[in-house]
Amino acid sequence: MRSPLTRRDAAVGAVLAAIHLTLLASTLDIGFSRDESFYFDAAEQYSAWYDVLLANPGSAFSKDSVDRYFAYNAEHPALPKMLFGASWRLFGKMHDPTEEPFSRGWYFQGKPPATILGWFSESTAMRLPALLLASFLVFAVYLFGVEFLGRRAALFAALAWMFQPHAFWHSHFACFDVPVTALWFLMAWTFLKSMPPPGEPRLRSHAMWALLTGVLMGLALNTKHNAFFFPPMAVLWWVLAKRREFGISLQGAGLKVRIPPIPLAFFAMLLVTPVVYWALWPRLWHDPISHLKWYFSFHAKHEYYWVYYFATLYTKPPFPLGFPFVMSAMTIPGTTVLLFLAGALRLSKEYLVRLGARFSDSLSTVSSHLPSREPGVVLFIFLNFLVPFLVIAHPQVPHFGGTKHWLHGVTFACLMAGVGFELLLDGCRDLADRIGGIFRTRRVRIAGASLILALFVGPAAWDTMTDTADGSSYYNAFAGGRAAMGEMGMQREFWGNSAFSALPWINQNLPPGSRVDFHDTTWGAVQMYRRDGFLRRDITPVWDYKSADAFLFHWHKEFTDIEADARSFYKSAVPGFVWAPGGVPLLDAWVKTSARNLGKTP
Amino acid sequence: MTGPVTRIALSSILVAAALAYIGMAAVQRANVPDEASWEQAASTVRAGWKEGDLVVFWPAWAHAGAAGFQGLAVDIAELPDWYEAAKHPRVWVVASPSGKEPELPGGWHAVSRTEAGRITVHMWTPGELVLAWDGLQSLKDAKVSRGDGEKRQGCSTWQDGKWHCGAQHPWQNVGRISRDIAGRVRDVIWAHARDNSEPLEIRWAGVSAGRTLTVNVGLTQRAIEQVTGSPVEFEVRVGDRVEISRSIDINEAGWFRYDIDVSNLGPVDVTVRIVAKKNQDRQLCFTADMWR
Numbered sequence: 031m032r033s034p035l036t037r038r039d040a041a042v043g044a045v046l047a048a049i050h051l052t053l054l055a056s057t058l059d060i061g062f063s064r065d066e067s068f069y070f071d072a073a074e075q076y077s078a079w080y081d082v083l084l085a086n087p088g089s090a091f092s093k094d095s096v097d098r099y100f101a102y103n104a105e106h107p108a109l110p111k112m113l114f115g116a117s118w119r120l121f122g123k124m125h126d127p128t129e130e131p132f133s134r135g136w137y138f139q140g141k142p143p144a145t146i147l148g149w150f151s152e153s154t155a156m157r158l159p160a161l162l163l164a165s166f167l168v169f170a171v172y173l174f175g176v177e178f179l180g181r182r183a184a185l186f187a188a189l190a191w192m193f194q195p196h197a198f199w200h201s202h203f204a205c206f207d208v209p210v211t212a213l214w215f216l217m218a219w220t221f222l223k224s225m226p227p228p229g230e231p232r233l234r235s236h237a238m239w240a241l242l243t244g245v246l247m248g249l250a251l252n253t254k255h256n257a258f259f260f261p262p263m264a265v266l267w268w269v270l271a272k273r274r275e276f277g278i279s280l281q282g283a284g285l286k287v288r289i290p291p292i293p294l295a296f297f298a299m300l301l302v303t304p305v306v307y308w309a310l311w312p313r314l315w316h317d318p319i320s321h322l323k324w325y326f327s328f329h330a331k332h333e334y335y336w337v338y339y340f341a342t343l344y345t346k347p348p349f350p351l352g353f354p355f356v357m358s359a360m361t362i363p364g365t366t367v368l369l370f371l372a373g374a375l376r377l378s379k380e381y382l383v384r385l386g387a388r389f390s391d392s393l394s395t396v397s398s399h400l401p402s403r404e405p406g407v408v409l410f411i412f413l414n415f416l417v418p419f420l421v422i423a424h425p426q427v428p429h430f431g432g433t434k435h436w437l438h439g440v441t442f443a444c445l446m447a448g449v450g451f452e453l454l455l456d457g458c459r460d461l462a463d464r465i466g467g468i469f470r471t472r473r474v475r476i477a478g479a480s481l482i483l484a485l486f487v488g489p490a491a492w493d494t495m496t497d498t499a500d501g502s503s504y505y506n507a508f509a510g511g512r513a514a515m516g517e518m519g520m521q522r523e524f525w526g527n528s529a530f531s532a533l534p535w536i537n538q539n540l541p542p543g544s545r546v547d548f549h550d551t552t553w554g555a556v557q558m559y560r561r562d563g564f565l566r567r568d569i570t571p572v573w574d575y576k577s578a579d580a581f582l583f584h585w586h587k588e589f590t591d592i593e594a595d596a597r598s599f600y601k602s603a604v605p606g607f608v609w610a611p612g613g614v615p616l617l618d619a620w621v622k623t624s625a626r627n628l629g630k631t632p
Numbered sequence: 633m634t635g636p637v638t639r640i641a642l643s644s645i646l647v648a649a650a651l652a653y654i655g656m657a658a659v660q661r662a663n664v665p666d667e668a669s670w671e672q673a674a675s676t677v678r679a680g681w682k683e684g685d686l687v688v689f690w691p692a693w694a695h696a697g698a699a700g701f702q703g704l705a706v707d708i709a710e711l712p713d714w715y716e717a718a719k720h721p722r723v724w725v726v727a728s729p730s731g732k733e734p735e736l737p738g739g740w741h742a743v744s745r746t747e748a749g750r751i752t753v754h755m756w757t758p759g760e761l762v763l764a765w766d767g768l769q770s771l772k773d774a775k776v777s778r779g780d781g782e783k784r785q786g787c788s789t790w791q792d793g794k795w796h797c798g799a800q801h802p803w804q805n806v807g808r809i810s811r812d813i814a815g816r817v818r819d820v821i822w823a824h825a826r827d828n829s830e831p832l833e834i835r836w837a838g839v840s841a842g843r844t845l846t847v848n849v850g851l852t853q854r855a856i857e858q859v860t861g862s863p864v865e866f867e868v869r870v871g872d873r874v875e876i877s878r879s880i881d882i883n884e885a886g887w888f889r890y891d892i893d894v895s896n897l898g899p900v901d902v903t904v905r906i907v908a909k910k911n912q913d914r915q916l917c918f919t920a921d922m923w924r
Contacts, residue, residue, distance in 0.1 A: 341815065345857045364653040368646055375642075450646075457643025460636035485650050489657060507657035513729075516693030516710070519815075587812075590710070591854070594810035594817045603706045610696030613664040613728065618698075618708075 031402050032227055033177055043172040046188050051165035053192070054201055057498040058154055061530025066203045067554030069111050072103040073156055073204065074138045077115030079312075081143075093316040100312045104321070105328045106206065107311050109252035113159040114204045122155035123148040125561065136561050151562045156204040164201035167212035168192055171441055174219045175448055178407045182455055183373075183448030186483070190366045190444040193490035196433045197440060199501025206254040207434040213250035214257060214438040217243055218414050221264060224295045228405055237294055244298025248306025255329055256418065256438060261299055263417045268293060271406030335430030338587040341519025345588070348425030354436045355419060360509040360520070361433055362440070363490035366447050367506065373450030377408050401452075415442035432502050432524040451486065455479055497611040499531060512612025522585050526550035528617040529582050531609040533559060535619065537566045539606075540580060545570045547578035547596075550586065575599065580606070581620040596620050662750075663729030669749025670697025676746050676753045677701065677724045686720040688712060690727040690734035690754075692816070697726075697751075709816040714740070715848070715889070716818070718758035719766065719921070725754040764842040767902070767920035768808060768821055771795070775835045776806045778826055794822075795834075803915075806834055811917055812853040814887035820848075820917035825864050825908035835903040842924035845892040845902065847876060849918040856885045860912040867905040868920070870894060880916065894922070 062070070079099035083090040100108055124142035125133035134141045150158065171191050175184025191197065201208045224239035226232050250257035268290075269276070275290035308314045313321045337344045339353060350356075359367055380400050387397035418439030422429065458478060462469035469475070493504060497512075502524050505514040515522045529551040536546060548556055548571050559565035575581040575596040583593045583605075597603065597620060605618035665673075674697065677687060687706040689695045695708040707717065714737040717723050722743070727734045728751045736742055739759030746753045767774070776787040776795040787797035787806065794800075794807025809822040826832050839845075847868050855861075861882055868876035868890070875892045894900055908914045 343853065343857070364657075365650050368649050368653070372642065372646055453639065454643050454646050457636075457639035457641075457646075461640045461643065464636070464640070482647070485647065485654075489650070489654050493657070507653050507660055511657065511660035513660065513694075516691055519710075587710075590812045590817050591810070591852075594812070598810060604698050604702050604704070604708070606699055606702070608696050608698055612661075613694055613696050615693070615696055615698075 031404050033180070035173055035177055039173060039176045039181070042185075043169040043176075043188070046172055046192070047165040047169035050168040050192050050201075051161060053495070054161050054164065054198075057198075057495070058157070058202065059530075060199065060202050060499045060501075061527035061551075062153065062555035062558050063203060063205070063525030063527045064550070064552050064555070065525065066205050067552040067558065068103055069114060069204050069206075070153070070156055070558055071138070071554045072108075072111040073114035073118055075099060075102050075115075076108060076112050077119050077143075078139060080116065080119065091315065096312045096315055104313050105325065106254065107252040108313065109249065109310050110159070110204075110206050110209055112310075114156045117158045118152060118155045119143060119146060120155070121147050121149045121158060122152045123150065124152065132567065133561070136557055153204075153558050153562050157202060160204055160209055161202065163212045164208045167208070167215055167441070170212070170215055170219060171444065174215070175445055178222070178404065178411075179445060179448055180401070180452060182479075183445065183452045185448070186369065186451035186486070187444040187448035189483075189487045190369070190447045190490065191441055193487060193494040194362055194366070194440070195494045195498075195501040195504035196361050197437055198494045199498065199504075200434050200437065207437055210250055210254040210256050211438040211441060213246055213253055214260060214414075214418075215441050217246035217250055217257075217260060218410070218442075220246055221293070221295045222407065222410060224298075225293055225406075232291065232294070240294035240298045241302060243295040244302030245306055247299050247303040248310070251303065251307050252310045255325075256421075256435070259417055259421055261296075263413050264293070264295070264299075267406070267410050267413050268296075271409055332428050334428045336586070336588040337429045338519060338521045343587045344429065349427070349429045351423050351425055353429050354422045354433075357433050358419070358436070358440065358443070360505050360514065362443075362506065363493050364506040364508040365486040365489050366444070367508070369447040369450030369454065369486060370443050371450065372453050373446040373448065376449050376453045377412070377446065381408065411442050411445050415439045415446060430524075432521060451483075454482060454486075458482060500528070500611045500616060502527075503611065503614070503616055512614050515614045519587075521587075522614060523550075523616045526552060526555065526584055528584050528609055529555070530559070530564070531611075532582050532607060532617055532619050533564050535607045536569060536580070540566075540569065540621075542568050543570070544568075544579040545572050545577060547572055547575040547581040549573070549575075549582050549592075550584040550589070551582065575620070579622050583618045583620060585616050585618065593618065593620075660729075663732075665697060665728045665750040667697075669728070669751045670700050672748035673697065673726050673751040673753050674700035676748050677704065677726065680724075680744075680755065682722060684720055685722045685724060686717055687724045687726060688717055690725050690732075694728050709818075711816040713816060713818065714758075715846075718761070719763045721757065723756045723758065725756055727752045727754060761844065761923040763921060764924040765840040765922035767836060768819060770836060770839075771806070771808060771821060773836060774806075775833075775837070777833045777835075779830055806832070809917070811915070813850045813917055814885055818887065818917070818919075820919055823904070823906050823916050823918060825861075825906050825911040825914040825916055827908070827911040829907055829909050832906045833903060835901065836920075837901045838899045839902050839922055840924075841894075841898045841900070842922035843893070843895045844923045845870060845875075845894045845900075845920065846923060847890045847892070847904075847918060847920045848887055849878070849880070849890075849916065850887040851880055851882075851884065852915040852917060853885075855913050855915040856883050858913040859883070860910070861914040862909040862911075864914050864916050865905075865907040866916065866918070867907075868892070869903040869905070870897070870900050882914075 076099055082095055089095055124145045127134050127141045168188050172184050172188040175187045220239045220243040224236050224243055226236050272290040277288040279286050308318060334346055339350060383393055383397050383400060386393040418436040422436050462475060503512060503522055505512055510517050514520055529548050546569055556571045560567060572578050576599060581596045600620050600622050602620060606621040607619035608615050609617040687701050687704055692712045693710050698706060698708055725734050741757045743757055744755040777784050778787060778797050779785050785797060787795045789796040791800055794805040796805045803824050806823050810817050810819050823832060849866050863879045863881050866878050866880060867874060870892060876890050902920060906916055
């Protein structure tokens with residue numbers, strides 16, 4: 031059943047969130063991914079709108095103003111980029127164009143805005159809203175777990191989410207994937223809280239939670255389109271969970287249709303969500319229908335990116351059905367995967383026993399010993415886990431982006447792993463009871479539980495906190511570790527971020543004025559490397575290895591011909607630098623013969 | 633149903649699996665070569681290096697320390713190609729992680745094995761066959777033509793290592809290239825099929841005598857990804873005799889090897905003929921070698 035949340039629960043959740051934020055903040059040296067660089071650019075452009083808003087509020091909402099400041103990256107809602115931009119303006123330490131005239135060319139308006147607080151580097155300031163939301167998600171996972179599954183499950187679920195190399199890596203970015211994961215989770219939580227427990231009346235607080243669900247749904251849709259899948263999933267859950275309350279019967283000459291009370295959150299989604307959606311996306315202010323038509327059309331016909339999966343390069347549909355499931359099994363730390371399986375086993379067993387209890391007295395007795403859970407909650411968690419995975423599993427859906435497109439399902443997988451942790455502790459308690467003696471004492475039991483927690487969280491934490499800059503290239507030890515990328519022919523690098531790890535080598539070794547082909551790294555990312563001081567200013571980025579002195583080949587299977595051409599053109603059999611966390615090359619830096627003046631620091 | 637015994641058993645399995653996981657992760661990390669091991673391996677190879685040698689990595693993808701082998705002939709492709717490696721008199725196999733011994737190809741001889749930290753450096757020599765002629769290296773000597781009978785036209789423009797039929801063409805040519813075929817980048821002869829069943833022929837006259845003529849053929853990775861064009865007919869004649877006749881389907885992946893016994897024939901003429909009804913993306917590549 032639902033456990034009331036206490037201040038202590040909130041305090042524990044807050045401590046976990048604070049730890050998460052600290053860990054994120056201490057590992058900010060992570061390269062800029064391709065999509066992040068586009069959002070940096072968008073955030074900067076959108077933030078110029080704030081100046082208009084402050085100077086002339088009336089004109090800020092005009093079509094001209096919207097078209098001018100929000101034209102770029104219109105295929106995604108504006109909200110996250112508006113937040114990134116606001117944070118950048120408020121906290122970012124800008125370059126001073128009087129001292130650094132060259133920096134003018136690095137900015138959208140031909141000069142940087144004035145520094146306001148200047149607490150963080152520009153990229154960190156852009157990332158701050160996403161970092162905060164990612165940390166708040168840990169708080170939410172813990173409290174959701176406490177409320178619906180119990181404190182032990184909640185603790186493991188929160189830690190399991192915190193310590194996932196891929197999710198942790200994505201949590202750093204000024205992107206949409208972890209923010210929409212957070213908002214999906216919050217909306218799922220408030221949705222469930224808006225439903226009165228069975229047999230209890232609907233209270234004013236339920237209406238408030240429903241209203242909040244509508245608002246959160248609007249925010250989630252304003253973050254990324256994944257959120258569109260929540261309402262159908264919620265309806266499916268409602269129909270399945272309340273199926274016994276639906277009915278049709280003959281009454282006199284007509285039919286009597288019986289339906290359970292419709293969740294208030296559905297009304298909020300219909301009435302409140304569209305208003306929030308419209309209000310926070312400037313592109314919808316003046317011509318919502320045509321922009322939404324374009325928006326849906328863009329995503330319905332999204333290009334296919336290539337996926338290297340078990341030594342096959344998938345370039346077009348059908349994509350492998352098991353992709354999200356297999357990739358998660360390989361890229362979530364093994365101990366978490368184990369407990370997810372145990373949790374799924376326990377929840378399946380509970381479901382079957384409860385089902386059988388209706389027909390069998392013996393099972394009814396067994397059922398009475400099962401953990402007390404609110405009807406429908408396990409199904410809700412399961413669907414929230416499954417639906418995001420299924421959406422990507424569809425063979426016609428583009429599979430690009432590694433593991434990030436179903437992260438909002440992974441938070442619920444962590445809750446199921448929490449149930450597995452509970453099963454594990456129950457088994458250990460049973461064992462302690464059998465052994466007896468000192469093992470029955472509270473102190474020893476707490477110590478034992480802590481040891482078990484460390485045994486399962488420790489490896490995940492270790493995996494997450496090592497090679498953090500290459501979190502998206504992590505494969506767990508059951509899969510063979512990072513070597514799985516080479517051994518099994520799996521995708522190594524997704525987002526052009528590996529150039530970051532070559533920057534120290536470039537800065538130290540390439541002669542002054544060198545031209546570098548950054549390959550899969552975008553112009554925006556290179557600009558931000560310069561702005562934040564990661565890259566020497568005299569290095570000229572080009573995207574043509576023939577006119578470059580060095581070529582940073584990001585190891586993607588689909589690009590190997592380009593590397594071969596560059597190697598031939600540079601007349602070199604061996605790269606000058608290889609970035610290979612875990613021994614698997616992610617980036618080969620090729621140097622033109624004439625530029626092989628290595629070791630000379632300008 | 634889930635009594636204490638079952639719970640204890642399940643928990644024990646979970647704990648054992650977690651411990652195994654920790655052990656596996658530790659072993660995997662410990663096996664990754666460090667910088668010192670790579671330096672030691674490179675020094676070992678350099679100390680014994682002879683002109684004509686080749687360095688390969690084992691597993692082939694594990695070239696993290698490749699930068700230390702600057703100036704040497706090195707293969708850094710994702711998969712091994714022992715056939716191509718056999719063209720070198722000696723092959724250095726730089727193997728990591730430690731504990732995983734590389735598999736000696738059939739007919740090869742292991743000459744030495746040296747520990748270099750977490751790496752082992754092996755020196756192997758290929759089998760008894762010696763390369764007598766390499767079509768890729770002798771491409772300039774080939775006669776390339778298109779069409780048949782009276783319509784046959786010689787492709788006499790040799791530019792940048794490629795034969796062109798008339799003016800230079802970016803892909804309708806016959807030349808040396810490196811392309812991803814059947815899992816790895818290979819140095820091959822590019823012979824993109826021509827359209828409308830117009831044959832493309834590459835002919836070498838008086839190829840050195842040998843025991844075996846080996847031909848490898850396949851479509852590029854880019855070609856097999858497409859659903860364009862038509863199957864490509866690939867034919868190899870030795871003298872006037874057709875030794876290989878094969879159709880390669882549009883999505884057919886592979887690097888197909890054919891060994892033709894040419895012992896006692898003396899110098900021979902080798903002709904490769906490529907025909908396709910529709911040539912879009914039909915990026916056919918091949919190699920041809922004479923072994924004695």
